[in-house]
Amino acid sequence: MTDKPHTAHAHSRAQKKASVNPLSFNILFLIIAATAALGFIAGTHSNQIMALIGPVFGQKVYSGNVDLSSVEATYRALKANYDGTLSDKALIDGANKGLVAAAGDTYTLYMTSSESTTFSDDLTGNIGGGIGAEIGIRNNKTTIIRVLDSNPAKKAGLMAGDVILKVNDQSTDGWTVQQAVAKIRGDVGTTVKLSIQRGNDIKDYTVTRDTIINPSVSSSIKDGVGILTISRFDGETAGLAHTAALSFKANNVKGVILDLRGNGGGYVDAAQSVAGLWLNDKVVVSERADGKVVNELKSGTDPILAGIPTVVLVDGGSASASEIVSGALQDYRVAKLVGEKTYGKGSVQKLIDLPQGAQLKVTVARWYTPDGKNINQQGITPDVVTPITAQDMNAGTDPQFDAAMKALGL
Numbered sequence: 001m002t003d004k005p006h007t008a009h010a011h012s013r014a015q016k017k018a019s020v021n022p023l024s025f026n027i028l029f030l031i032i033a034a035t036a037a038l039g040f041i042a043g044t045h046s047n048q049i050m051a052l053i054g055p056v057f058g059q060k061v062y063s064g065n066v067d068l069s070s071v072e073a074t075y076r077a078l079k080a081n082y083d084g085t086l087s088d089k090a091l092i093d094g095a096n097k098g099l100v101a102a103a104g105d106t107y108t109l110y111m112t113s114s115e116s117t118t119f120s121d122d123l124t125g126n127i128g129g130g131i132g133a134e135i136g137i138r139n140n141k142t143t144i145i146r147v148l149d150s151n152p153a154k155k156a157g158l159m160a161g162d163v164i165l166k167v168n169d170q171s172t173d174g175w176t177v178q179q180a181v182a183k184i185r186g187d188v189g190t191t192v193k194l195s196i197q198r199g200n201d202i203k204d205y206t207v208t209r210d211t212i213i214n215p216s217v218s219s220s221i222k223d224g225v226g227i228l229t230i231s232r233f234d235g236e237t238a239g240l241a242h243t244a245a246l247s248f249k250a251n252n253v254k255g256v257i258l259d260l261r262g263n264g265g266g267y268v269d270a271a272q273s274v275a276g277l278w279l280n281d282k283v284v285v286s287e288r289a290d291g292k293v294v295n296e297l298k299s300g301t302d303p304i305l306a307g308i309p310t311v312v313l314v315d316g317g318s319a320s321a322s323e324i325v326s327g328a329l330q331d332y333r334v335a336k337l338v339g340e341k342t343y344g345k346g347s348v349q350k351l352i353d354l355p356q357g358a359q360l361k362v363t364v365a366r367w368y369t370p371d372g373k374n375i376n377q378q379g380i381t382p383d384v385v386t387p388i389t390a391q392d393m394n395a396g397t398d399p400q401f402d403a404a405m406k407a408l409g410l
Contacts (some may be wrong), residue, residue: 014037071095096358098162105363107349113357122181123234123266129188129209133158134231134262135180136317142172142180145317146231146262148214156207158196160262161390165202166195185209199390216266219244225408226253226308230274233266233321238273245277245304255309255408257401258325261339265320267299268348268367275328276300278310278335284328287348287365288374294365310335311404314382327369327380337382338404346376383407 025333079086093112100110111119133144134150144162164172167183176184184192186209217240218229226248227410229284230237248256265271268285275284275358276299312326312335323342329335348367352360384402 008219009029030330064297070138072104077147078185082410090172093358096354100360100362105347107345107347108363109361111178111359112352112360114182116357116359118181118185119359119361123232129190130185130212131158131192131207131209132214133179133184133363134264134317135184137162137177138163138316142175142177144219145264148212148231151212152207152210152212156205158205158207158389164194165197166193168193169195215239215240217244219247221248221253222253223266223405224254224404224408226251226256227259228256229259230322231263233263233268233270233274235267235268235270237266238409241274241277242304248308249304255311255410256305257311257313257334257408258329259313259401260318260322261313261400262317262324263319263322264317264324264343265345268321269326271324272297272299276303276323277305278303278329279332280306282328282332283370285324285370286368287367288368293376306334309408309410312337313339313400313404314342314378314380315340315388315400316343320345323375323380324367324369327373327375330380330383331370331373336384336407337380338384338386338407339382339400340385340387341381342375342379344375344377346374 020337021082063106073089076213078091086389093110096110100108121174132148133153133154134148136143136145137212138145142164144153144158144160144164146160147158155392164180166172170183170230172180184194186192188209188211190205191208194207196203214231215232216232216237217228220227220233226244228241228244229242272284279299280303282299284297284299286297310329312329314322314337318326318339320341323345326335326337330337346366346367346368347363349361350364352362354360366374384403384407386400388398388400392399
């Protein structure tokens with residue numbers, strides 16, 4: 001089970017560390033040596049000190065402070081009067097979550113140590129004991145976005161679009177994706193009970209958890225067409241997609257279908273590499289902060305699949321890195337998009353380590369397609385809009401794939 005775009009998923013990028021020359025290091029050493037003798041100053045003004053030395057290492061540091069006296073007053077009143085047991089750690093985590101949530105950005109999140117570990121496992125596919133379903137929030141409801149082949153959810157009969165009303169008889173109302181994932185996962189061999197709404201029908205499913213096998217890339221060749229399915233953009237995606245592209249080329253495929261349906265995103269540099277299978281030294285995406293371009297990511301110079309007719313399959317679960325790839329290929333007119341409007345996530349997140357294993361996932365920039373479009377909350381409209389219904393899925397048919405084959409014009 002992976003964290004989907006309505007949450008964290010989705011969607012962080014690897015940060016390059018700034019190089020440090022010997023002179024900078026010596027200056028830093030002198031600063032540290034000087035401030036070590038002034039413990040009181042270092043303790044009370046550490047933010048200001050870090051604001052001075054942080055840029056040496058390419059780090060952004062804010063030197064201001066916030067008055068937390070009201071939070072401390074609330075804490076003391078709560079501890080003095082609450083009839084029950086209180087965990088200081090839980091209270092601190094809650095305060096941190098509330099502070100970050102007040103930014104008002106869906107994708108800027110405070111993650112506890114356990115949530116951070118879950119997020120990392122999701123992005124790498126190291127899912128452990130689970131049911132093999134990707135979970136997201138749709139219309140404020142906990143929803144199955146995709147079920148993985150050869151895994152427990154699919155074997156039990158669960159389907160994309162199913163709404164999870166309860167987990168082990170606990171209502172999912174108001175749950176985040178992280179909460180749902182934490183409740184559904186568990187030890188291999190144990191079971192989880194899910195109350196599912198499909199259309200107007202409600203039915204309970206008992207699913208036995210298992211070790212989940214979920215590589216980010218799969219490929220096949222059908223009727224001379226290479227089918228490349230990418231479920232997320234992780235650290236292995238670029239290499240796996242490159243290998244599949246070489247196989248397509250060696251087998252002289254006459255067309256390619258890139259299936260990004262249900263792909264909630266991942267690393268931007270992985271999206272950059274995948275787009276480079278078709279694009280030769282082109283800007284894939286630009287990043288802007290405060291309205292100014294701060295970074296441009298270009299494709300490589302070895303577009304293995306250039307010139308081969310290509311269709312990209314997208315839907316409402318295609319977000320972030322998926323939209324970067326589909327947007328670039330559409331803007332350069334090297335591929336047609338088929339399916340349904342994409343999710344609409346046009347921002348870039350950075351992961352920052354915090355004390356005790358916690359992490360801050362924070363929006364640091366907005367990304368734009370090569371034509372200068374930021375699709376946040378709007379999504380990308382396919383060239384050929386083709387819906388897929390629950391009836392189609394029940395019947396085992398895929399009109400979107402059929403439309404993609406037709407759009408290839410072969």
